Amino acid sequence: MADFVNQFWSWFIAIPTVLGILACAWLVLGNMSGKGSGSGSETTGHIWDVDLTEYNNPLPAWWLNLFLITIVWGLIYLVLYPGLGSFAGTLAWTSAERYEIEMAQAEDEYAPLFARYQKTDLALLAKDKVAMRTAERLFASYCSTCHGSDARGAVGFPNLRDGIWSWGGDPKQIKSTILDGRIGIMPGWATPLGGTQGVDDVTEYVLSLSGQEVNADQLLSGQEKFQTFCIGCHGVDGTGNPAVGAPNLTDMTWLYGGSRESIHRSIAVGRRGQMPGHQSFLGEHKVHLLAAYIVSLNP
Ligand code: HEC
Ligand code: HEC
Structure with a gap:
């Protein structure tokens, strides 16, 4: 429980927790003692609807015992597991450690499978139905x-199955x-x-590159500037350059939307x-399988 910024918050949780449990115990024990079993006919003096009398019987023992059991259970739990402020519990159990153990177990189980896929050529692996089912997950x-779950992307996130x-x-x-990973750097102009x-x-010139209707008066000046900047x-013809991730501007596919406004904004x-790199996060085996999956979406 290293999440507490200082010891105050640890006590802030631990003290009310212990006091709360003690108060519950006091309440339950107080109700158990004193009132003997034989005094069943004692009433509170309240009577409704002529003959409905409220008795003041002791609470049933089985019911009070259930409360005692939960109190004892709570105390044992707080000794064994983290719960009282920053006290880690005598078992030193942590959810983070559990997670890591389970991840390591899964890794051991699947590593040989992924290693086999890793040796398979991407284009061939893309045709392996069983492998692609794993990759889909x-x-x-x-x-x-x-x-997107269908890999068709959204504004700013490319469609991965359109072959572009x-x-x-x-x-x-x-x-x-x-x-x-990749970072597409398009400066503002x-x-x-x-x-x-x-x-x-x-903007008019860029729209004209994909054959859209534009204002002809602006074309020449637009073209000149395009050739300069x-x-x-x-590229000279606007078809882009994969080395710097510059998209093709002559097709009708737009990463940021094809409206005049969004193209204007891209340029201005x-x-x-x-695209974040996944090597250290997923490891090369899984990335290999995922690359094959993307290939399989673009037959
Ligand atoms: C330094 C290289 C570079 C230069 C110079 C450059 N761009 Fe770009 N441009 C990019 C990259 C990279 C992207 C993709 C940005 C991204 O992936 O976020 C891009 C994206 C765009 C887009 C959005 C395309 C889409 O699919 O939504 C337009 C429009 C565009 N550029 C037009 C221009 C115009 C017009 C100029 C000249 C004024 C220009 N670019 C100059 C690199 C460049
Ligand atoms: C945090 C968001 C994010 C996640 C998660 C992400 N991507 Fe991307 N990805 C992007 C963005 C944004 C781009 C476009 C980069 C650019 O502007 O050029 C991209 C680009 C790509 C491209 C290149 C597309 C092209 O036109 O060349 C591929 C392939 C890709 N992602 C695959 C994946 C795979 C496979 C995963 C899962 C392991 C993944 N991405 C996870 C945001 C993400």
Whole structure:
């Protein structure tokens, strides 16, 4: 119980807990003693509806004993397990340790299986139905929060089954994306482009790259600016560059949404999508299986 910032909070919990238990014991014991068994006819003097009399009988012993048992149980528990402030309990049991033991057991059990998968080529492993069922569960646990349980993504989180890749769709590239993570750095261009007008012009040009209807008056200025500021990453024709994760701007697939406003925002303010690396967290065996799973979603 290292969560307490100082000893005060430990006592703040321990003292009321002990006092509470003592108060319960006092109450129960007080009710047990004194009133003998024979005095069954004593009443409180309360009478309702003419003949309903309230008796003052002692509480049944079996019922009071149940309370005593719970009190004794509570005391034993607090001696053995953590519960009284920062006192760790004589068994030194911790949930964190239990978790680690169970994880280690699972690791021992599944390690040989994952090791076998690890030796299989990604494209081949993607066709192994049993392996992919395991991989699907891994995806649900570790990836679906961001990419969706169907892997179709959301705004800012790429669709992993449309065959369109910012960082390359080769099985090896997919695997290194998952192992090491990726950070897509798109700087904001409002200032270099000379403010809103410049961003407007380039937005029109970017929209025209995917064949959308645009304001023709702005195209030329937009194109000039694009050739000056953007081709270093997105390429002369706007088809992108997987080495820096710059998306293809000529298809109709958008990481941040295809509306004029969201493209304008991408250009003016910039974007910084981050795919966390999973190597130290999941280990290479699981990442290998997950990479094969992503390959299997893109036949
Ligand atoms: C330093 C490299 C670099 C330069 C230069 C650059 N971009 Fe980008 N751009 C990126 C990256 C990387 C992303 C993806 C960001 C992410 O993954 O979060 C991106 C994303 C975008 C997007 C969003 C695409 C989508 O699918 O939602 C647009 C639009 C865009 N850039 C337009 C431009 C324009 C216009 C310029 C020039 C003014 C430009 N970029 C210059 C690297 C660059
Ligand atoms: C915290 C959110 C998050 C989690 C968890 C996450 N990802 Fe990602 N992932 C992203 C983001 C954001 C990107 C896009 C990075 C960028 O902007 O370029 C991405 C990109 C990718 C890409 C590259 C897509 C492309 O177009 O090249 C792959 C492949 C991928 N993720 C697979 C996975 C797998 C498999 C898992 C589970 C182990 C996973 N991701 C877990 C957020 C996440």
